[in-house]
Amino acid sequence: MSVLTRDEAQTRAQLLDVHHYRVDLDLTTGDETFQSRSVIRFTARAAGDTFVELKPETLHSALLDDEPLDITALDGNRLPLRLTEGDHTLRISTTMRYSRTGEGMHRFTDPTDGESYVYTQLFMEDVQRVFAAFDQPDLKAVFELSVTAPEGWTVLSNGITEQQPDGRWQAAPTPLLSTYFVCVAAGPWHTIRTEHAGLPFGIHCRRSLAAHLDADADEILAVTKACYDRYHEKFDEPYPFDSYDQAFVPEFNAGAMENPGLVTFRDEFVFRSAVTVTERQTRAMVVAHEMAHMWFGDLVTLRWWDDIWLNESFAEYMGYQTVNEACSDLFPDTWIDFGVTRKAWGYEADQRPSTHPVAPDPEAVPDTASALLNFDGISYAKGASALRQLVAWLGEKDFLAGINIHFKRHKFGNATLADFIDNLAAATDRDVHAWAEQWLRTTGVDTLTPRLDGEGSQWRLHVDRDGSRPHRIQAGIYDRRPDGELALRERRELDVPQEAPAELTGPRPDLVVLNDGDLTYTKLRFDEVSEESALRGLSRIPDALTRAVVWNAMRDMVRDGDLAPADYLEFALAHLPHETELALVQGVLGFARTQIADRYVAEDERPAALAAIGEIARALLRRTEDGEAPGLRLTAVRACIDSATTPDKIASWLDEGTVHGGPELDPELRWRILARLAVLGATDETVIAAERERDPSATGQEGAARCRASLPTPEAKAAAWSSLFDSDDLSNYLFTATAQGFWQPEQAELVREYVPRFYEAAVALGDRRGPAMAEAAGRYAFPAYAIDAESLALGRSHLADDAMIPALHRKLVDQLDDLNRALRIRTT
Template sequence: MSVLTRDEAQTRAQLLDVQHYTVDLDLTTGDETFESTSLIRFTARTAGDTFVELKPETLHSALLDDAPLDITTLEGNRLPLRLGAGEHVLRITATMRYSRTGEGMHRFTDPSDGESYVYTQLFMEDVQRVFAAFDQPDLKAVFEVSVDAPEGWTVLANGITEQQPDGRWKAAPTPPLSTYFVCFAAGPWHSVRTEHAGLPFGIHCRRSLAAHLDADADEILTVTKACYDRFHEKFEEPYPFDSYDQAFVPEFNSGAMENPGLVTFRDEFVFRSAVTVTERQTRAMVIAHEMAHMWFGDLVTLRWWDDIWLNESFAEYMGYQTLNEACSDLFPDTWVDFGVTRKAWGYEADQRPSTHPVAPDPESVPDTASALLNFDGISYAKGASALRQLVTWLGEKDFLAGINIHFKRHRFGNATLADFIDNLAAATDRDVHAWAEQWLRTTGVDTLTPALTGEGLHWKLTVDRDGARPHRIAAGLYDRDPSGDLVLRERRELDVPQTEPAELTGPRPALVVLNDEDLTYAKLRFDAVSEESALRGLSRIPDPLTRAVIWNALRDMVRDGDLAPRDYLEIALAHLTEETELAVVQGVLGFARAQIADRYVTEEQRPAALATISEIARALLRHTEDGEAPGLRLTAVRAFIDSATTPDKIASWLDDGTVHGGPELDPELRWRILVRLAVLGATDEPTIAAELERDPSATGQEGAARCRASLPTPEAKAAAWSALFDTDDLSNYLFTATAQGFWQPEQSALVREYVPRFYPAAIALSDRRGAAMAEAAGRYAFPAYAIDQESLTLGEQHLDDDRMIPALHRKLVDQLDDLARALRAREA
């Protein structure tokens, strides 16, 4: 399939003015394909040649101004058009194929009840899998969609839908939208509907999840309404669409998608098992994130994909900040979770060979294939961190004034980074253009280290900066009180680079924490006295955000080889058992388990690492026996299961259906235990089949696939490998589950023969199944636990294979860099 280049898009945008699409879809023709007719009204500003895109199973007809086109000229995804100047009508009829990869029109049949559902995910260039279109973001148009759906189905779309007397569903015409925002979802949905601010609001899921959605409906709608109201306090432009629906859909590749008026979410956010308040907060943040897109992304859209960060960074920042403001009673401080987990994603991405500026040069995004690579921790977490630093430097009042200028000038249109910066500059006297060059056009992470000089009651604080960006930070100065707690003396605002050292009054602080409120994006180090105080008194610092900043610094030190992995685990053992902030516990345990125990320590050291994590979990379980902290207890139970090196204790939990002292085992915990038992060779196929009969849901199917691939036998590994790479039968989610089970640190010798087979198999799979499955293969099916120089060299040799599509190549570059880092960490 041809990718669209930036030059081609610019040429077509100069030629065409697209006004209106009428899209008719028939979903009643079977489980494999559907019928699609699109009628496009547009104007050619001059005579010229161009093309329309579609990826049909069968192209039946194409009429330009009622004259038939030669459909045999369709090459790849392009049907050529020769146009005279003036108005035109293009009508294309085709049979299209449903997807099982989460792209285009994804079809899913629920194993719980046999009901089927379809939904669209048309991002980047996947609208072509559903209907013909001039597929680029700056050719906005009005869309009218009608759908013929099976009896008993409901159709949701960007606008309010109504079923017509003939049974067809018709959606209200949209405002001007980019092609990738068109969305509909059809099936026998379970819906909860209400009104707010004069608009219909709805939340929807498949019927088998109805009870779980109903249980959380009040919370979901409370968050939605509160964020809606808060955005209207911030933004002068009112919400620009006629309704607000949120559909939780199966086998969704992303967290969510900001389709105007119909946001789609992965339906794991309809919690069918116990979750922590931090996981509920994550769902709420995603709701806020996608709602922010209604303005930044949907109302004002990027002109080309080099500015995707504008959409994602803005929504990421606004998601956390607005949730913090609107729902503080439910979620007291969202920035702690951002600092511990989300921000680490940005730091890691920014230190790989594949790093790029937050706002890349347009020439570095020459086509849609390269644009797809930039949906990473830089465009989301680093970009959001940069915006948070901008607000700190600029002031929220001026920042919002600039944003509102941006919305007013470009409503229902397209804008670029230059437009955004110009609009911010119109609201302030500060040099926003210089700030953007220093922050948005550069790569890498600065490192800040404090240095103190002086004696007695007179000290000076100097901030050493390894890097080139300006920072406005808060330096936290802490003293140790008689009880041993570290108490805040003051937070001193500093600009880095400094014009002169900061004068401190009083004795030397026991601890200096740079970036104490986590307002900038930089790695941190400590002076010797502060490092000793932090390592000794980390759990006795009162502010959870400060503790999060220090834990992040320790994580970076491990990754950079400045702190031995085993020492990190000992610090966690000393302090995590006293930690009360759930986001911190989850973030630290997650890093300890997935990175340190599985990758950063040697095979000989791994049992001791797992034993330390288990000891932390046991201590947390003892501390939570009174039932006062169910989220902390659930986190400890999960960590204990995942770190078990012998099967007896967790097998007894599975037999009893409960953990002693609680909680009772819900489906998520039962499958988690069974996976670990499979890894340890303490279960078998009949037991897995019995558990699947107990839980025949889609999640159960994934759990069974994960368990079967985890069994430590040659036969189980051969069957899993064949399912992954020899056929295309697995959906995106079943592929992921099987891949997650296949590679296990305990089974490195068993699967060693598959390491060299991975590269040709992944290349062939990517060529057959496309970018989404390439990303899944690179992320989940990569031999991440083959940590040795031979494996690294093998992978680097395959990077030169010109058959590898960009999505897979980028993922493997990152994986191999992480592998090299793991090797260095083992040497620390």
């Protein structure tokens, strides 16, 4: 299949003005394929040659101005068109194939009740899997969809959709949209409808999740309405579509997708087991993130994929900020979770060889295949951090004024980075263009370190910068009280680089925390006195966001080889049992378990690392016996399970159906325990099958696949490997679950023979099944626990494989860099 190049898109955009699509889909023709008919009305500004894109199972006919085209001329995904100047109508009839990879029109049959559901994910190039289109973001058009669906199904789309007397479902014509925003979701949905601000709102899920959606509906709708109202306070342009539906769909690859008027979410956000308030906050943030896209992305859309950060960074920043403002009665400070969890994604991505500017040069994104690689921690987390710093430097009033100019000038059109910066500059006297060059066109992470000199009650604070970006920060100045608490003396606003050191009055501070408040994007280090105070007194810092900043600095010190992993665990053991902020406990335990215990300590040190994590978890369990902190207790239970080195305790929980002192085991905890027992060789296929019968859901199906792949026998590993790479039967979610079970640190020797087999198998898989599955293979099926020089050299030798598709190549570059970092930390 040919990828679309930027040059080709520019040429076609100069030639064509696309007006209207009429798309008719027939979903009643079987479980494997569906019928698709497109009628496209457009104007050619001059005579010329171009093409329309489609990826059909069968192309039945194509007519240009009622004249048949040669359908054998279809070359990959391109049907050539020779146009005269003027208006044209293109009619194309195809049979299309349903997907099981989360791309195009994905079809899912619920194992709980046998009901089937379909939904579209048309991002980047996948509209071509559903209907023929001039598939690029700057050829916007009106879309009018009709869908023939099986009896008993409901069809959702971008606009209000109603069933006609002949049984077809007709969606209202859309405003001007890019092709990748068109959405259809069809099936026997469980639906809850309401109205807000004069618009119909709806939430939808598959029937087997109805009770769980009902339980959370009030919260989901309250968040949705609060964010909607808050955006209307911020933005001058009103919500631009005729309804707002949110569909929680199965086997969804992303967190969510901002289809105008019909946002699709992964249906794990319909919680069927107990979750923490932080996980509910994450769902709220995703709701807010996708709603922000209704303006930034949908109303005003990028012209080419080099500006994807404009969509994602903005929505990421607005998602966290808006939940913080509009839903503070439901959730704690969202920026704590962003700082300790999400921001790490950006820091890690920005220190790999694959790093790129937040806003890459257009020449660095020459085609759609390269554009797909930029959906990463830089476009999301680093970009959001940069915008947060911009707001701190510019002021929110001027920032929002610039945003509203942007919306007004480009609504229902396309815009570029240059447009965005010009519109911000129109609202302020500050040099936004220079700021953008320094922040958006550069790569890497700066490091800031405090340095104090003076004596008595007069001290000067210098900020040493390793890097090139300007920063507006707060420096927190702390003194240790007799009771050990690190009390805030003052927060001082600083611009880095400094024109002069900051003058401090009083005794030498016991602790200086740069970037207190986490308003910029940088790594931090401490002066010698502050480092001792921070590491020994971390839990005595009153503000949770300041503690998050210190924990982040410690994580970076471990990753950079400046703090031994064992020391990090020692400090976690000293401070986490006293921590009150759930997001911090989850973030620190997650890093300790998945990075330190699994990758950064040597094999012979791993039992001690797991023991330390288990001790932290048990301390938290003791602290939460009164039932006052259920989220903290649930986090501790999960950590106890994941760090278990012997099966007895967690096996007794499974047998009894409860943790002593609570909670009772729900499906998530039962599968978590069984997966750990499988790794430890303390269960078998009979028990897994019985648990699968107990939980016949899709999640149970995935849990069983994960457990079977985790069993420490040659037969189990051979079967799992075969299902991953020797056939294409697994859906995207079942592939992921199986891959997650296959590689385990405890089983490194058992699976060593598969390490060299991975590369050839993954390349072949990517070639057969495309970028979504290639990315899944690189992310989940990579031999991450083979941490040795031989494995690193083997992986690097395969990076030159010309058959490797870009999505897999990028993922392997990142994985091998992480492996190299782990190896370096182990040998420091």
